[in-house]
Amino acid sequence: MRTLKQALREIKPLDEKAMAAARARQDTLTKPLGSLGRLEELSIKLAGIRGEPIPRINHKAIVTMAADHGVVAEGVSAYPQAVTPQMVLNFLRGGAGINVLAKHVGARIIVVDIGVAADIDSHPALLSRKIACGTSDMARGPAMSQEQAIKSIEVGLEIVEKEVKKGLDIVGTGDMGIGNTTPSSAITAVITGEKIEKVTGRGTGIDDKQLAHKVEVIERALEINRPNADDATDVLAKVGGFEIGGLSGVILGAAAHRIPVVIDGFISGAAALIAVGLSPGVKDYLIASHCSVEIGHKAILKYLGLKPILNLELRLGEGTGAALGIFLVEAAAKILAEMATFAEAGVSEKDKS
């Protein structure tokens, strides 16, 4: 298994030669130049990521990581903590939103218990990698130790490595964890430098008073912990979550293996901030599926320089937006690979007069 240090060494820039070849091919396909817009851009990015002029997507996976958060003791969520393991069981039985959408796009789901605060019976579809039964309350001290933070990232690395062996051309990130918009807002405030109230939203549905309280809890957490914005592991340990660390490991592992990562909503975005903090080049391996209704997500996408491809006002998480995003990236790859060229089709090109 790769350590975090090894993975960071393996992340390389995009393959410019493959990108140039993909761009040149796009310009020979039977359509006005650039008329497929971001599908063309995505296909070129994909070529650069995979290091192939005509990349194909066959094997698709979504990694959905679940964990609990000590900070729920402060009353930051509309749902009880028991929902985290209940939803994990729902994932395993196939009844959740991510199950429906992953099936719709033909992606497999890897459900990971990386820190749920309850025992979950073993199940063939569950990967048990519990680091602890939830984080500690970040409003009273660090959410986890530095060792746990690194371990959570390495869980993500391990999972990608295993999936690559099965065949993996694209991966999506997903999360489940009652309370996890709170650490995500904290991470976003610290790394992007935005004000806490500008990146803190209603999560699963809290009211104005609860929202003001949530902002105050995050203020307290940052004051007590003083995370170092330039040290992503420190930020993760002090105000993060196990699923957030795990997903940043998935992102880093995917980049190390030259696999595109479609990031989901706000929690996946926070994981991307941690991953990019550890290795700035990872940014080029990311594709944003949508912009969450959760307000902090916009700040994350701006910071990472990513534009969402879907306009669906989602805020569920689980990898639901990522699943649909994967399907669009696949469409982009097929356009590049399967469309006829002007020469093949005998179609006249633009008037040169």
Add this chain to the structure above:
Amino acid sequence: MRTLKQALREIKPLDEKAMAAARARQDTLTKPLGSLGRLEELSIKLAGIRGEPIPRINHKAIVTMAADHGVVAEGVSAYPQAVTPQMVLNFLRGGAGINVLAKHVGARIIVVDIGVAADIDSHPALLSRKIACGTSDMARGPAMSQEQAIKSIEVGLEIVEKEVKKGLDIVGTGDMGIGNTTPSSAITAVITGEKIEKVTGRGTGIDDKQLAHKVEVIERALEINRPNADDATDVLAKVGGFEIGGLSGVILGAAAHRIPVVIDGFISGAAALIAVGLSPGVKDYLIASHCSVEIGHKAILKYLGLKPILNLELRLGEGTGAALGIFLVEAAAKILAEMATFAEAGVSEKDKS
């Protein structure tokens, strides 16, 4: 075969009871209320269109209509007119963008020659419904007669009727026709009341000088023809196109059969303006897939009160955006039908405290 008058009588409002049932079911599914955003809205709209509380999408089709435009004699397009029949052959051989994307989403394509200015050999996949070898030059007189306008709409009605017999749960619109952004801009200016230069774009890729000329050609066409904004058939006849008329027939026919229509880009949008002009209730049957780079499309979507679901900066037409849109509507239907309820999954609901 239905006449236009019959179809207009058959268009009914959405089924409120089915919508209420779909909305109620969405609120019992294992996710925070409203967290799947526009996927939830789409599923409810779909229930209202189909008149079923849990509508399913099995049969998907895209109707791509091709025709030529007399106005190309004025030099409004970057590509020669010969490209229209060449691209029809490309559709029939499976090499165009719409072929790749329709296959990706599992939709069949109906390719229609409704007015291409060239003989196209018969082909099992081609529906030949040629009204004339292209329209007349609208800068010098009406593009077509009133009879031709109505005939073009009735071609669309006929096609939908035939497809419904094969099984049809959703339809997308697509177009091919060198020069067809010019009539589409003219229709948009007349019906939305926007200034010509605000709804006229670069089509397949003309430069600034050519764009100024295109605006001037449209000005001339409106001055000579004086289309009556309150009479959609008159607008279609004077400054429209056969594929635009045909697609407005597809839209009207779909609404008459309670089938949702996913509209593609600017040309499909112009067809929607004609259809809604003939029967305002049709608006409720429309789903906008994307907002084209072609600037007039934004004005159309605003006028129709539609929000695009994709953010891909497309401007190809053919039905490419509609194909991807169909896949997302299908996702919405599956969410409603296949997700587990809180009770089924044994998941706790929101804290009521």
